[in-house]
Amino acid sequence: MRAAAFFDGEGWREGVVALDGERMLLRGEPAASDLPRLDGVIVGGFTDHHVHLQLVEHERLAGSRLGRVVDLGANPGVVASYARAAHVGPLRSRGDRDGDGPRSSSEERSDETERATRIEYAGAFLTPVGGYPSDRSWAPPGSFREIADAEQASAVVAEMADTGATRVKVASNSTAGPVFSDESFRTIVDAASARGLPVVAHAEGVGEAQRVARLGVDALAHAPFSERLTDDEIAEQAASVSWISTLAIHGDLRAIPVDNVRRFHAAGGTVLYGTDMGNGPAPVDVNALEVAALREAGLDGIPLLRTLAPVDPRDPASVLLVLPHPDADPTLARPLTTADLEA
Incomplete structure (x- = not known):
């Protein structure tokens, strides 16, 4: 879990990004003062x-x-x-999806x-x-x-x-x-x-x-x-x-x-x-x-x-991207991965 600044489509806000099972989710809520910060800022796809x-x-x-x-x-x-x-x-x-092959028809579906x-x-x-x-x-x-x-x-x-x-x-x-x-x-x-x-x-x-x-x-x-x-x-x-x-x-x-x-x-x-x-x-x-x-x-x-x-990164279906800092060139954006949340 990391505290992180994120762009909501209009301006920069503060939130928390966390791993939920295999998913990385951003929540627009205040972070605890002792929570480590993400190295970079988050935007949606x-x-x-x-x-x-x-x-x-x-x-x-x-x-x-x-x-x-x-x-x-x-x-x-x-x-x-x-x-x-x-x-x-x-x-x-997104970070865990790269390289995956097509899902077979026998795999469990989800809503x-x-x-x-x-x-x-x-x-x-x-x-x-x-x-x-x-x-x-x-x-x-x-x-x-x-x-x-x-x-x-x-x-x-x-x-x-x-x-x-x-x-x-x-x-x-x-x-x-x-x-x-x-x-x-x-x-x-x-x-x-x-x-x-x-x-x-x-x-x-x-x-x-x-x-x-x-x-x-x-x-x-x-x-x-x-x-x-x-x-x-x-x-x-x-x-x-x-x-x-x-x-x-x-x-x-x-x-x-x-x-x-x-x-x-x-x-x-x-x-x-x-x-x-x-x-x-x-x-x-x-x-x-x-x-x-x-x-x-x-x-x-x-x-x-x-x-x-960018899609609102608080949307659970959004692609989560990381920029080095708020004023960075958008072409420097890269997908957020689980490694970004590791200590």
């Missing part, structure tokens, strides 16, 4: 708010420092099966949730007929739905909701084909709202980020990269939508989105760490290049940790 699990070796999530991922474009039936599989099995310590990466998803891209990404070779079968009218829009949103989607993804890429009219876009937003689902938009092309924000989306799947927004536009965005970063995928062309994010953050906008995992080579883990790009955009310390949205 980080969140990648933009991934495409059908395009990566998604099984590798189990060994990663990601506590939660949000898939923003996949065959809904396939990604739903990934999400179900990630929540099967007894709760075990407790395994410490695995939580998977949320939007299901398929919603796009107009012939719209992005319907012509892309990388788009798996069933990963997009082409919508021709309001009736079909309502039916597709209902389909995504019924498969367990926690949000809706709409493509609005004017550089790669047709985009929805304002009226059609609002129809989708209204249908999603009726099912309690926020809308995330892929906005690409001059003016698209501003247009979809005006039409009621909750988040942009990418920090705007087609143009440098004006300060007034940034202020409007900061008041209405959140941005998923995805800065590193632009490589040497990231100057525009980094500048947009810097001013958006300064204006009080909500930035969420996301990598577009599956878009080119990238680790199935925390992406050091994305973290570096966020720091380039002026996010560091507690604001950077909030952007990474």
Whole structure:
């Protein structure tokens, strides 16, 4: 048992981390004055708010420092099966889980949730007929739905909701084909709202980020990269939508989105760490290049940790990670192990 500082999603708190059978649990309670302190501080597993699990070796999530991922474009039936599989099995310590083989069907089951990466998803891209990404070779079968009218829009949103989607993804890429009219876009937003689902938009092309924000989306799947927004536009965005970063995928062309994010953050906008995992080579883990790009955009310390949205480490199903100190680079996080609690 060790006293430990932990990050609860908003700030640093004091608690106690202890071994409970094979599990390591964090309790948010005062520690006895004579209790030894953990060498380091604790955070929960980080969140990648933009991934495409059908395009990566998604099984590798189990060994990663990601506590939660949000898939923003996949065959809904396939990604739903990934999400179900990630929540099967007894709760075990992350430190004791590495190297384990698959559990046989004869092993005793438990009602407790395994410490695995939580998977949320939007299901398929919603796009107009012939719209992005319907012509892309990388788009798996069933990963997009082409919508021709309001009736079909309502039916597709209902389909995504019924498969367990926690949000809706709409493509609005004017550089790669047709985009929805304002009226059609609002129809989708209204249908999603009726099912309690926020809308995330892929906005690409001059003016698209501003247009979809005006039409009621909750988040942009990418920090705007087609143009440098004006300060007034940034202020409007900061008041209405959140941005998923995805800065590193632009490589040497990231100057525009980094500048947009810097001013958006300064204006009080909500930035969420996301990598577009599956878009080119990238680790199935925390992406050091994305973290570096966020720091380039002026996010560091507690604001950077909030952007990474770690799962509350007091949650018994959370991945528990150790950082050397509160101001450490998040890429230095490593899984907590039983050795950390030994005298």
